[in-house]
Amino acid sequence: MTHREPARGRAQRKQDVLEHLEKDTEAWVSTASADGVPTLVPLSFVWDRETLLMATRRTNPTAVNVTPAGQARIALGTTRDVVLIEATAELIEGADLPAGSGDAFAAKLGWDLRGRSAWVYLRFTPYAVRAWREENELAGRELMTDGRWLE
Template sequence: MTEPDPARSREQRKQDVLNRLRRDEDAWVATASPDGVPTLVPLSFLWDGDTGTLVMSTRRTNPTAVNLTSGGPIRITAGPTRDVVLIEGEARLVEGTDLPAATGDAFSAKLRWDPRNSSSWVFLHITPHTVRTWREVNELADRDLMLDGTWLV
């Protein structure tokens, strides 16, 4: 069994998280119904570094959107199992016509599709409250990078 790489500093892990959010296109999104029925789906995303939010889109009738209309929390995971980024936050539904044009244009350019013109789709505007990241057990102790919406580094 090989030894894990040395633990990264919190500063390095924050930079790695921000790089992943800018570069990656897809993440796993978890919500739950008011009855506690979980839903886990992959969705494409845009990281809006100016506002520190994630933007995703899904059909308004999909369980993910329906769960959020009832005020449920949201969890997002990005990266492979040996380089986890776990984000917990709150999401609000935004109609395509209400999405700022610059955000919609950036979403469309990054992901090569534009759901703004269909009434079947809504956007999820996600504000992170907690961000955790780790690769191996040696990074678990300092995995919290954001708490209560504030970066710790």
């Protein structure tokens, strides 16, 4: 396989991941029900307080799955610029959001769900992050383990 660019170092990969988190607005979120049925959905997000803040209807499988399992996998980027995040998940009512988080969500995404009882926020706290572009970056793709950046 021919590589278009040289492999990035860990510091550059972390910087690129943080840029994705600041600038991107959508991610693929994977959760599983208590009996193991997977769900994969696209959700809008804002990077807030070193967590990903998303929202969905409280009856959607993703919100329901967060309660028993408390875990999710999140994917950003493309197949040639992959960011995979493993995260703990928690469901937060709009009234319980920390000061500024609802404002950050509304400002970035253009919609404010606080006060809408059919919707809940989901806060995902990363504990593992991997990133790579092509085969030459598979080695060293781990950027975060146990909730700590390696760089």
